[in-house]
Amino acid sequence: MKKQKKILSLLSIKNLSVEVGYKKIINELNLEIKPGEIHAIMGPNGSGKSTLAMTLAGHPFYKISQGEIFWLGEDLQLMKPETRLLNGIFLAFQYPREIPGVSFISFLRVCYNNVNKLRAEQLGKEFVPISLYAFKSLLLAKMKSIDFPAHFMNRAINEGFSGGEKKKSEIIQMALFEPKLTILDEIDSGVDIDALRLIGGVIQGFKKSDRSLLIITHYPRILNYIQPDYVHVMMNGKIVLTGDYKLAKILEKKGYAYVAGGKAQANVNGKAGLKLLTNFS
Amino acid sequence: MGALDYIKNLDRTVFDSHNDYGYIAKAEKGLSKSLVRRISKEKKEPIWMLEHRLKALGIFYQKELPTWGVDLGGINFEEIIYYVSPKGMKGYATKWEEVPKEIKQTFERLGIPEAERKFLAGTGAQYDSLNAYHKLKEQWEGKGVIFEDMDMALKKYPELVKKYFMKCVPSSDHKFAALHGAVWSGGTFLYIPKGVNVTQPLQAYFRMNAKSMGQFEHTLIIVEEGAKGHYIEGCSAPKYGSTSLHAGCVEIFVGSNAHFRYSSVENWSQDTYNLNTKRAIVDTLATMEWVGGNLGSGHTMLYPCSILKGRGARADHLGVAFANRGQIQDTGAKVIHVAPDTSSTVLAKGISKGGGVSVYRGLLQINKGAVRAKANIRCDALILDQESRNDTFPKMKIYESDVAIAHEARVGKISEEQLFYLRSRGLSENEALGMIVNGFIEPIVKALPLEYAVEMNRLIEMEMEGVIG
Numbered sequence: 001m002k003k004q005k006k007i008l009s010l011l012s013i014k015n016l017s018v019e020v021g022y023k024k025i026i027n028e029l030n031l032e033i034k035p036g037e038i039h040a041i042m043g044p045n046g047s048g049k050s051t052l053a054m055t056l057a058g059h060p061f062y063k064i065s066q067g068e069i070f071w072l073g074e075d076l077q078l079m080k081p082e083t084r085l086l087n088g089i090f091l092a093f094q095y096p097r098e099i100p101g102v103s104f105i106s107f108l109r110v111c112y113n114n115v116n117k118l119r120a121e122q123l124g125k126e127f128v129p130i131s132l133y134a135f136k137s138l139l140l141a142k143m144k145s146i147d148f149p150a151h152f153m154n155r156a157i158n159e160g161f162s163g164g165e166k167k168k169s170e171i172i173q174m175a176l177f178e179p180k181l182t183i184l185d186e187i188d189s190g191v192d193i194d195a196l197r198l199i200g201g202v203i204q205g206f207k208k209s210d211r212s213l214l215i216i217t218h219y220p221r222i223l224n225y226i227q228p229d230y231v232h233v234m235m236n237g238k239i240v241l242t243g244d245y246k247l248a249k250i251l252e253k254k255g256y257a258y259v260a261g262g263k264a265q266a267n268v269n270g271k272a273g274l275k276l277l278t279n280f281s
Numbered sequence: 282m283g284a285l286d287y288i289k290n291l292d293r294t295v296f297d298s299h300n301d302y303g304y305i306a307k308a309e310k311g312l313s314k315s316l317v318r319r320i321s322k323e324k325k326e327p328i329w330m331l332e333h334r335l336k337a338l339g340i341f342y343q344k345e346l347p348t349w350g351v352d353l354g355g356i357n358f359e360e361i362i363y364y365v366s367p368k369g370m371k372g373y374a375t376k377w378e379e380v381p382k383e384i385k386q387t388f389e390r391l392g393i394p395e396a397e398r399k400f401l402a403g404t405g406a407q408y409d410s411l412n413a414y415h416k417l418k419e420q421w422e423g424k425g426v427i428f429e430d431m432d433m434a435l436k437k438y439p440e441l442v443k444k445y446f447m448k449c450v451p452s453s454d455h456k457f458a459a460l461h462g463a464v465w466s467g468g469t470f471l472y473i474p475k476g477v478n479v480t481q482p483l484q485a486y487f488r489m490n491a492k493s494m495g496q497f498e499h500t501l502i503i504v505e506e507g508a509k510g511h512y513i514e515g516c517s518a519p520k521y522g523s524t525s526l527h528a529g530c531v532e533i534f535v536g537s538n539a540h541f542r543y544s545s546v547e548n549w550s551q552d553t554y555n556l557n558t559k560r561a562i563v564d565t566l567a568t569m570e571w572v573g574g575n576l577g578s579g580h581t582m583l584y585p586c587s588i589l590k591g592r593g594a595r596a597d598h599l600g601v602a603f604a605n606r607g608q609i610q611d612t613g614a615k616v617i618h619v620a621p622d623t624s625s626t627v628l629a630k631g632i633s634k635g636g637g638v639s640v641y642r643g644l645l646q647i648n649k650g651a652v653r654a655k656a657n658i659r660c661d662a663l664i665l666d667q668e669s670r671n672d673t674f675p676k677m678k679i680y681e682s683d684v685a686i687a688h689e690a691r692v693g694k695i696s697e698e699q700l701f702y703l704r705s706r707g708l709s710e711n712e713a714l715g716m717i718v719n720g721f722i723e724p725i726v727k728a729l730p731l732e733y734a735v736e737m738n739r740l741i742e743m744e745m746e747g748v749i750g
Binding site for chain 2: 085098102115177
């Protein structure tokens with residue numbers, strides 16, 4: 001008998017509840033992401049989307065009160081935030097932080113070396129830190145691809161960057177670290193159309209068969225550039241509906257309230273949600 | 282290995298370890314008239330200097346310890362060795378090969394000869410009470426620049442020294458200025474003639490090696506009209522577990538239209554009381570810049586002072602102090618505006634960690650008649666944990682109304698959000714903290730030459746080690 005190779009789940013969230021300051025924000029959420037898949041989570045303000053992103057990145061303020069998260073079969077809760085990045089989870093922040101006095105290039109070079117050091121260790125290879133010169137040309141290429149002025153590399157991290165520039169800076173970092181899973185938390189907010197097109201272009205180019213994306217957004221704009229395999233609707237800390245990319249179009253036309261109303265008969269997750277689409281269109 | 286890599290790989294033992302190099306006479310503890318006479322005699326000083334020393338000693342006995350600032354009760358004046366001459370050091374060498382081997386090694390470990398080869402116009406290296414090495418590059422000698430060991434300067438240029446010596450910081454100023462006046466030894470004399478621009482920095486390094494040592498080097502700098510220069514001091518001492526005392530004195534005279542920068546990275550061991558007095562008198566349209574980093578030392582009281590004497594004179598004070606466990610860094614700046622159209626800026630950054638206390642103590646004085654004076658003071662503090670502390674004591678004495686003053690003080694804790702952002706990029710918590718701290722002091726570090734900026738960042742990294750867990 002021919003044995004089929006099972007595709008391992010990249011990220012597996014089971015029955016997850018998350019509290020912030022004793023307030024339950026995520027309520028028994030389930031989600032599964034396999035290598036190469038693109039998932040979009042959409043939902044109104046306050047539905048818990050960003051809390052999910054922060055929880056996955058390991059922010060200490062977000063307490064898991066129930067459930068489990070597995071990353072490549074290992075317990076994600078045991079990993080420090082830095083370990084998560086080094087093992088392939090990258091979060092592009094909704095509000096990237098400013099760090100005065102630390103240049104973008106010197107910061108990224110340390111991070112880049114950390115990432116490559118671990119990868120070398122995992123492959124049993126000798127690690128050689130990248131020279132400043134080599135890193136500079138690498139970074140320049142990434143910056144150029146998103147039309148980010150070269151002089152920004154010597155500016156302090158995100159300090160005085162416009163909203164769009166901060167988001168571009170996140171995308172440059174994504175391209176540098178080459179994570180297995182990229183979580184884009186509202187990458188389209190505060191970004192003008194031209195910048196969004198560039199960001200979309202870089203994400204498209206970055207997307208390879210085994211790289212996964214989790215796109216968190218209010219608006220389906222960004223989904224015009226990257227077509228998701230799955231669209232999930234999140235409300236009150238739960239995924240209430242799952243469909244394919246067409247669900248985003250429906251949401252755009254009819255709004256979350258309508259979808260939430262129709263939710264009553266819907267099976268909450270997985271294929272049942274996909275079937276449900278016909279009822280809406 | 283290049284100098285920069287060397288500096289990057291420095292670790293604390295380079296500063297903290299001592300060598301067992303011998304001393305001529307059995308080092309004498311405690312202070313007395315006969316000790317002062319002996320120092321003066323050994324140095325074959327002119328009679329006026331001996332008189333100056335004895336008078337200063339009298340003032341020292343009369344003056345009380347300061348009742349403000351750091352508790353200095355831990356200093357036992359009887360237990361301190363005020364003067365030691367290392368074996369075989371009659372005078373300083375002008376070639377490193379002639380410096381006694383162990384002493385040379387000490388300075389090599391600190392990277393001094395390397396720095397000299399690479400970018401310095403002149404270098405001095407003091408070991409305990411005396412200079413082991415002093416050398417000015419020929420091109421600057423040819424332009425009339427004098428860069429000398431202070432003891433030697435007194436022999437070679439007695440009139441020039443007499444005219445300026447302790448005229449900026451008189452012995453009567455405070456107890457430690459008096460002590461300095463009585464037992465000073467070694468230090469630097471720098472004279473830059475009119476209109477000469479010394480484009481490379483000059484450096485002196487002060488190393489205390491003997492146990493329970495007191496180091497009292499005197500630095501006298503005269504910058505004539507329209508001249509320009511940059512002088513850097515580095516300091517360190519090994520760790521013994523017994524008190525040592527550093528009471529140096531820096532006097533700078535900045536002539537009209539001249540421009541001078543004084544930078545120092547003080548990194549004494551935690552046994553040290555660092556009670557340094559630094560002051561500049563700044564003439565018409567001249568600029569004085571102070572750049573200082575204070576790490577190490579158990580107790581520091583240091584407030585570089587600028588007296589803006591001439592119309593349009595300007596002073597910039599940049600300082601960073603790092604107080605770790607068991608340390609009190611009581612530092613700041615004093616600016617006295619005497620003349621019209623003078624301006625000053627102070628930017629002070631204090632970091633406290635592991636229960637350390639950093640204090641900003643400043644004085645801004647604007648005298649009557651100093652119309653249109655402008656002053657801008659900003660002090661920022663960063664507190665790394667719950668047990669550490671920062672205090673700010675900005676004092677202002679303003680006797681003129683037509684002035685513009687801005688003062689801003691900020692005390693902050695490490696932001697959890699910044700920390701998380703950096704960690705989410707693959708930095709360990711310590712790396713992230715170190716980066717935030719280095720970013721905090723960046724406005725000051727960037728004023729230092731590259732080698733010192735790298736050293737400063739490395740020193741901060743060493744202080745940051747073991748923050749977590």
